[in-house]
Each structure stands twice: as C-alpha cells, then as structure tokens.
Amino acid sequence: MFFSKLFAPTLRESPADAEVISHQLMIRAGMIRKVAAGIYNLLPLGTLVMQNVERIVREELTRAGAQEVVMPVVIPSELWRESGRWEEYGKELLRVKDRHGRDFCLGPTHEEVVTDMVRRDVKSYKGLPLNLYQIQTKFRDEIRPRFGLMRGREFVMKDAYSFHANEESAKEEYDKMFEAYSNIFRRCGLKFRAVEADSGNIGGSFSHEFMVLADTGEDEVVSCNSCDYAANTERAELKDHVSGQADHIKAQAETPEPKEVSTPGKKTIEEVSGLLGVPASKFIKTLVYDTDNGPVVALVRGLRNINEAKLRRAAGVARAELATDAVVEEITGAPRGFAGPVGLGDVRIIADFDIRAITEGVTGANKVDTHLLNVLPGRDFTAEYADLRTVEGLDKCPRCDKGRFEIHRGIEVGHIFMLGTKYSEAMDCTFIDEDGKSKPMIMGCYGIGIGRTAAAAIEQNHDDNGIKWPVPLAPYHVAVVLVDIKNDDLMEIATSLYYGLMDRGIPALLDERNERPGVRFKDIDLIGIPVRVTISKKTAAEESVEIKARGGEMDLFKYDKTMEEIYRLLGMVLPEQESKVTISSTPE
C-alpha cells in the first residue's frame, strides 16, 4: 500500500469520550470510527488487524479439526422459543419484526441455530463428534457499551460448537479447544492466563476464561503463587480453613456472654469499630437478601465482601438482591445498620466459613442504636456455613493449601464451556448410539472476541507514541519511508524494496507522502508498524538504509544486508537461497 493513498485519518488528540488506551489509540490511528454507541466502522487499518486475528483463529481451529460454517445474523424467534431463551434472554436480545409481523432477533450467540442445523442432519453416533465454528458479527444490546471494540453492542465473535456422543468425547474436545485457544493467544503475542470460570448449572469445572492480563481489564482474576490454580475472582473458591484449632477452641470457651452496647446513630462497621475500639475483623457483617425463595440472611466477616454468585449457589436460588429497608426492618425489627444474627426469628442464615473463626464478635443487636459484643457463632446463633466471601489477595489457595492468591486484572478474550445437554434436550437434538438407543448429544461451546482480542493486544503493547503491534497482528509489517520523495533515484530504491517485500509475502507500506519526516515517523509509530526502513539522501550516500524496530534503535544496513535484517526483526529467518538477494543498488 502507498501511504499517500491509504485511508487512515490519524489524529493528534484523542476524542474526549475514549476512556481506555486501546480505544484512544484505535481512533487516533485511524482504525475505527464510531457510528453509534457501541457500533463502529472499521477503517482499512482496523480491518487488516481484524483479518489478522481471524486468520490466526482459522488456522488454529482448522488444525484442531473444527469446520467453518456461516449462520444467519437474523434468527426466527421460533428457535429461541424452543430453547426458552426468547423469554429468558432479556433486553440484550435485539428483537425485530419482518414485514409480516413475524418475530426475529439479531443473533447474540448461536446455540439454537447450530443445534437446529445439527439435529436435522446428524442422526447417528457415526456423525459425531462434530465441531462447527463461524466468525461472524453478533449483536447484543448491552446496557452500557464502552471502551470501543472492547465492549461494543455489535462485535465480531468466533463461536464454535461441538457435538458429542458421550462425556469423554466432549472432554477430549474441550481439552483440544483449550490447547487451540492457548496457541491462538500466544500467536497473537498476548500475555494471558486461562482461569477457571463459572461452570453454570452443568458440567463441573468445565469452563475456562482466557484472560489477557492488563490493568484496564474489566475482570479480576486470582492465581495461586504456588500451584497452577487460577480463577475469575467472581468464581474463585475458598476452603474452610478455620475449624478445630486448639487455641481457637480455647478462645471460644473464654468468650463471655453477649452484651448490648449503645451505638447511637452508628451504622457502618467503620463507625461502630471506631466508637467501640474493636477491630473490624471482629465484626459479623449481616446482610439481608431478597431471593426467589424468600429472605436470606448472609454473614461475612467485617471488611470482607460477599460474593453474591456464591450466595446464590449456597442458597440454591437464581436471584438474590439486597433487601429494601422495609424488608430489613421486618426481618430484624430494626432499621438498616443494626442487623445481627442473634435472636433472629425463623429466617434462613447462611454464614461464610470465616465467621466460625470469630470469638468475641460484634454485630447488630436487631434493635435501634444498639450493637452486641461477645458474640460467639454456634453458641449465640446457628447458621449454615458456606463459602460466601469474595476472594482477596493473600487468601489461601483452595487447591494446594500452601499458596496465596495474587490478584490481576484481565480482559476476557475467550471462553470455553461445557454445555452438556441443555440445548440438545430442549431442542430434541438426538442421535442413535451404538446400542441403538436415542440420546441427546453432549455439547460444548467456545467463543473468542475478535475485536476484543485486537483491543487487548493494544492494551498490552503500546507506548507514548502509540501502538506497538505484535508482528502477527500488525496491519503492515514494514513501513518504507522515503524521505526525499522528489528524488527519482531514491524513489526507485524505495519502490524496489517495497515490491521486494510484497513479493516475499511481507505486508508493506510505502510512505511517499509529501509531509515532513517528523509527521510521517509519528504516524508510523502511532499506527504501530513493527519495522521501519528509512531511505534518504544520507542513507543512499552510504549505499545503506536505516532500519528501526518499533520502540528500538535505528541502525544503518548496506543494501545487501537489508532483507536479512528485516527478516530478523520480524522474527523470521531469511530462506537460505535468498541470503544473496539484494534490493536494487543505486541506479547509475
């Protein structure tokens, strides 16, 4: 590509609404432009990068034996009604009507469509396993799209779905996808971690998220500093480490009877802790939740946060939200801020394991302006115990019992998931097994956000000057900058190098714009091209070109060493028979 022809409107300043660096740089580098909230145009540079991610995804999935298909964007409501998700999915599902008034939706994901496709034509175990994928535009009417391509409403996703005759086969495919995903993100030049994620209602621990580590990530992940356990903080487990230690039993025995203490107007743990001079870790935080199975009281240690997903699981409910003040008052007999587990009536109490470790605890007295001292779990109230608290750094690893958690922020670029028979049963996707019996297929699904992967790569690879693309994602691998554009001899050297690169399959950009060199260097850095070759009168006088890796130092190379050096910087090896090839020497 000749830069003078390239549609890449670069900006010096970033638009005020771009928050994160990848969003800012994509706009400044002329890769994307916003059309509406969460909806973008991809300009040529953005398109090239997306194609690079897609190419890597295709290569790795093909190698893993998956087959590419294309499913529709507009999906009839009937399929979604069959799975029950037409009602369940909520407002994220953009529904439209056709001219006859029939209901359709824009596909946010394709379990229904692919299940329908497979059930029509696969009848026997002989047709299994099967892994079908597509790379396609999805639409999810997100409440709050943000961060450019990181969380758009319309976005390109690679979604794969596998079908199996039995669990073993499904697990095998899952492992294969795990491997393929690792290869994909490694090839994209990303530092990432596969972490355990919510397994949903089926499939044990068979769900992993692939997280690109970046401070701006929307997710938080923990990893053990001793073993290989890693999980999304939302899902990370903690074990019951506290029961039965000798000194603890002694402290329990020595805890005096509960005593009321007046705490007028002091509602928060911080306030009461300050007033009484008792550390917050002695507090039993008491939260009243409204669930679809009535109210539930949850207890966690002061300073710790409850994990509502864990609460939902422990309580066996689908919905749990903090109760309103009115409900709190009804359950505890006191206004918000003075709730405690002691003397509560007939209400379900679920406590975090850690609560059991408390002796001489402090909690609300279920009475206005009053708290209780010397509360001892087990003696003064009873509760069900479960893992309820959100993990934090330095918490003990539940797997190896030795290590401690480290916390990182991450961007979820991929998710692999065992679906089990949820869709195959709902939609009657069955096959005849070897034993002649009809069974529902076991399914897995596997997603990668293409644009999000590109954005994540920028989050991890940038500096003050702009993007620093990992070579496999770069829109062009090499920029050839001709400084003195009016000099025909130099132009010939530059174009000959440019075409030489193209002939070798190296995507190149020839910058022959009538701009001052500084402007052009800035643009090329901003766009993030990995290797820059500069040709000018000065370099030509030495029969050399100047080569500089993005972010590196510049060096002069004689014409016959040029290609070798470019290959080296791109992490490639010049083919043996080419080592003698030179770009055209100075014309006479």
Next chain:
RNA sequence: CGGGGUGUGGCGCAGCUUGGUAGCGCACCUGCUUUGGGAGCAGGGGGCCGGAGGUUCGAAUCCUCUCACCCCGACCA
C-alpha cells in the same frame, strides 16, 4: 434501569455565572519558505451553538420538554 455529567466547524476546547455581531488550537484549502520526530509566514473556507417550544426588543447564554452521547453500578466475547 438507578445515580452523575456533557452536547458550540472534522478533533480538542473557551464563551454561558451577569442575554447584545460565535471565538481559540489542531486539521482543511491557496501561495511562498521549509524538509530526519507532529514547521514558519501570509491569505482563505467551513458552525441554523443537539432538537423543539417558551421568556425577551434581542437567546449559545435564562426556563420547559425532548434526543444523543459519556461516566459509576448488575451482564457478557
């Protein structure tokens, strides 16, 4: 949806409190000079101030309504 905020040339902003001819930087166009890290000078073009209604002799500015966008919360590739 709840809470907060912003809408003024393509981009970044000022002007609004206290109504009186719409401004600055970048970008763009022309010319000259310049040409190794976002040039200088001179000239030039482009905005019904998000939209509708109202108050007023007069509204970017005050009032009402609306729309869009952004930020903080619960979802997700």
